[in-house]
Amino acid sequence: MPDTSSASILRRAKSVLLIESQAVRDQIRHLDRGFQKAVEVFHNATLLGGQAVVMGMGKSGLIGRKIAATLSSTGTPSIFFHPAEGLHGDLGMIRSSDAVLALSQSGESDELKKIIPVLKQRNLPLVAMTQSASSRLGRMADIVIITKVRKEACPMNLAPTASTTAMLALGDALAMALMDKKNFNYKDFAKLHPGGALGKKLTLTVEEVMRKGKDNPIVKVGATVRQALLEMTRTRLGAANIVDRNGTLAGFFTDGDLRRKLQKNSRLLDLKIEQVMTRAPKTVQPEQVLHEALALLKSFGIDNIPVVNGQGKPVGILDERDLLAEGIS
Numbered sequence: 001m002p003d004t005s006s007a008s009i010l011r012r013a014k015s016v017l018l019i020e021s022q023a024v025r026d027q028i029r030h031l032d033r034g035f036q037k038a039v040e041v042f043h044n045a046t047l048l049g050g051q052a053v054v055m056g057m058g059k060s061g062l063i064g065r066k067i068a069a070t071l072s073s074t075g076t077p078s079i080f081f082h083p084a085e086g087l088h089g090d091l092g093m094i095r096s097s098d099a100v101l102a103l104s105q106s107g108e109s110d111e112l113k114k115i116i117p118v119l120k121q122r123n124l125p126l127v128a129m130t131q132s133a134s135s136r137l138g139r140m141a142d143i144v145i146i147t148k149v150r151k152e153a154c155p156m157n158l159a160p161t162a163s164t165t166a167m168l169a170l171g172d173a174l175a176m177a178l179m180d181k182k183n184f185n186y187k188d189f190a191k192l193h194p195g196g197a198l199g200k201k202l203t204l205t206v207e208e209v210m211r212k213g214k215d216n217p218i219v220k221v222g223a224t225v226r227q228a229l230l231e232m233t234r235t236r237l238g239a240a241n242i243v244d245r246n247g248t249l250a251g252f253f254t255d256g257d258l259r260r261k262l263q264k265n266s267r268l269l270d271l272k273i274e275q276v277m278t279r280a281p282k283t284v285q286p287e288q289v290l291h292e293a294l295a296l297l298k299s300f301g302i303d304n305i306p307v308v309n310g311q312g313k314p315v316g317i318l319d320e321r322d323l324l325a326e327g328i329s
Helices: 006-030 033-047 058-073 110-121 136-140 162-182 186-192 196-203 225-235 255-262 290-300 320-325
Strands: 052-056 078-080 099-103 126-130 143-146 218-220 239-243 249-254 304-308 314-319
Touching: 006 162, 033 052, 033 099, 033 126, 033 143, 033 162, 052 058, 052 110, 058 078, 058 099, 058 162, 099 110, 110 126, 110 136, 126 136, 126 162, 186 196, 218 225, 225 239, 225 249, 225 255, 239 314, 249 255, 249 304, 290 304, 290 320, 314 320
Parallel strands: 052 078, 052 099, 099 126, 126 143, 218 239
Antiparallel strands: 239 249, 304 314
8 A cells, every 4th residue: 555644745745846846957958059949940930920830749738738828928929739630620720931849758649740741741840849859750850859857757657747847848948038039028018918917017007006186195394294194094095295395206204104213202293294204215107007116116115105297296106005906916
């Protein structure tokens, strides 16, 4: 009977993670000019209006679907092509400007053996992701990306585990290298991800989420800390914009400042706000996307930040709670 104790289960889990992480690291040794050529092939195909056609059978096919999805979402148009279905009509999906990425760890998949000669007749560039360049797939390919692993994480060394993890990681590496090649940026990414929290982060602007108008707590220089606290309480926001007589941002005051300074001065509430406010605080502008503002909040470990217009006047406050309410973190 196999050992199924809690300790044994954890040992097995740790063993799998160690084997698979080592398999990914080992791929660094296999990277060569073939990987660089593959990037060029897929980049050139898309420049000509083509796409990456990813195919594979079984577990390799499942990994291929993920690679195709990652390529598509990062600026390289891609589809997954099932080799068996391709023999029964799906070849119509493939265009003369496309380039093919075929996945097979053994390189001896029967379905690939049958479909690849047909693709070669159409002069389509073929990149293989396999463990051996001398395999049938490796010999038929124009370019080979080696995915050799020491062993599978399966205790019988049979179930595709470490090998499929290595393929997935190399697919990610290929997609990221193509992103660099295309100079794919945040704006490009936003166009392809308009929905969900990720889409909001990349497309919504600060102005669409910030507290503004009567919900924007503004306190003039010369007011007391007590008066600033009343304004913060009214707007239920833990911060206030401090402005000079021209309405320009002069400082920022938060409930964190209040707690810290109150411990040192029991008469804090009677002091003028300019005596305790943060001068020249970090700010964002209304037209900035939330991604940029969130990065600033995280970088400086702050919960809220003044929003100023081109004239330096505070038109709002961006609060971390409002981002969380939008599902953005």
